[in-house]
Amino acid sequence: MIYEGDIFRPPSEASSLILQITIGCRHNQCTFCSMYKGKTFRVRPKGEIKHIIAMGAQEYPHTKRIFLADGDALACDTELLSEVLKDLYNSFPRLERVGVYGGPKDILEKSSDELIHLKEQGLGIIYLGVESGSAQILKDVNKGVTPEEMIAAGQKAMASGIKLSCTIIIGLGGKELMTEHAKETARVMNAIDPHYLGALTLMLAPGAPLAKKASSGDFTMLNTWETLEELYLMIQNFQLSDCVFRSNHASNYLPLRAHFPDEKETLLRTLKEVIENQRQDVLRPEFYRGL
Numbered sequence: 001m002i003y004e005g006d007i008f009r010p011p012s013e014a015s016s017l018i019l020q021i022t023i024g025c026r027h028n029q030c031t032f033c034s035m036y037k038g039k040t041f042r043v044r045p046k047g048e049i050k051h052i053i054a055m056g057a058q059e060y061p062h063t064k065r066i067f068l069a070d071g072d073a074l075a076c077d078t079e080l081l082s083e084v085l086k087d088l089y090n091s092f093p094r095l096e097r098v099g100v101y102g103g104p105k106d107i108l109e110k111s112s113d114e115l116i117h118l119k120e121q122g123l124g125i126i127y128l129g130v131e132s133g134s135a136q137i138l139k140d141v142n143k144g145v146t147p148e149e150m151i152a153a154g155q156k157a158m159a160s161g162i163k164l165s166c167t168i169i170i171g172l173g174g175k176e177l178m179t180e181h182a183k184e185t186a187r188v189m190n191a192i193d194p195h196y197l198g199a200l201t202l203m204l205a206p207g208a209p210l211a212k213k214a215s216s217g218d219f220t221m222l223n224t225w226e227t228l229e230e231l232y233l234m235i236q237n238f239q240l241s242d243c244v245f246r247s248n249h250a251s252n253y254l255p256l257r258a259h260f261p262d263e264k265e266t267l268l269r270t271l272k273e274v275i276e277n278q279r280q281d282v283l284r285p286e287f288y289r290g291l
């Protein structure tokens with residue numbers, strides 16, 4: 001396949017065929033993220049996209065799931081995305097789902113009818129990085145939207161019928177804004193009420209601007225137990241109606257998975273037991289950050 005630079009995809013797209021129809025991230029300004037810092041956002045020309053699809057179909061004709069990279073391929077205009085989806089379902093006879101990263105602005109810039117049209121054309125899932133529900137934290141990390149805009153984007157995606165998978169980042173407010181991050185993130189997630197919710201733990205790559213703030217002492221990373229306490233508070237405040245929750249990414253100290261609302265209390269009990277007894281034996285030792 002033809003790829004430019006490093007390729008990233010959500011954990012649940014691990015076995016999907018990745019087709020890079022855009023390069024980079026249109027926003028590219030979040031201070032905790034270094035994924036696309038070396039790339040300038042652009043949409044591949046139509047001819048190039050067609051070539052990539054044809055190549056993929058020849059090499060992997062039995063593909064069932066496709067993820068459209070890079071950072072927010074939903075930024076493509078609806079007409080192009082619609083054509084791409086049509087081409088994909090014609091080229092891969094066993095294709096069941098197409099997924100894409102979408103920033104809040106990508107969703108807000110599309111009309112409800114456009115999103116419904118993309119759903120009808122086979123766009124199966126949008127991955128939305130919510131990161132935090134705190135206005136202060138979203139501002140501090142340069143997310144480019146307010147919590148209310150994030151809610152509007154999430155609700156709009158949900159209303160279209162496309163599956164929505166949201167991501168939040170444990171520890172994004174540092175020690176300074178731990179409680180605010182937990183409570184406000186729960187508030188925003190409750191308002192969006194997505195189908196899937198993934199909680200990652202903040203890990204800073206050297207190229208991320210927030211890493212500089214952390215090393216100069218202006219931002220205090222949470223230790224292992226604080227990340228679990230923050231997650232506990234967040235979960236306590238979740239009022240999700242039908243959501244698959246995962247916190248089992250490689251960045252998480254304690255792999256967790258549950259369905260809300262029915263498994264919320266069990267999840268809280270598990271977390272409480274681990275925190276109260278400082279159960280190092282159940283944590284991923286390679287990431288243990290001390291007390």
Ligand code: SF4
Pocket residue numbers: 025026027028029030033034035036071103129
């Ligand atoms: S977190 Fe998402 S929106 Fe922000 S710079 Fe990284 S890829 Fe772009």
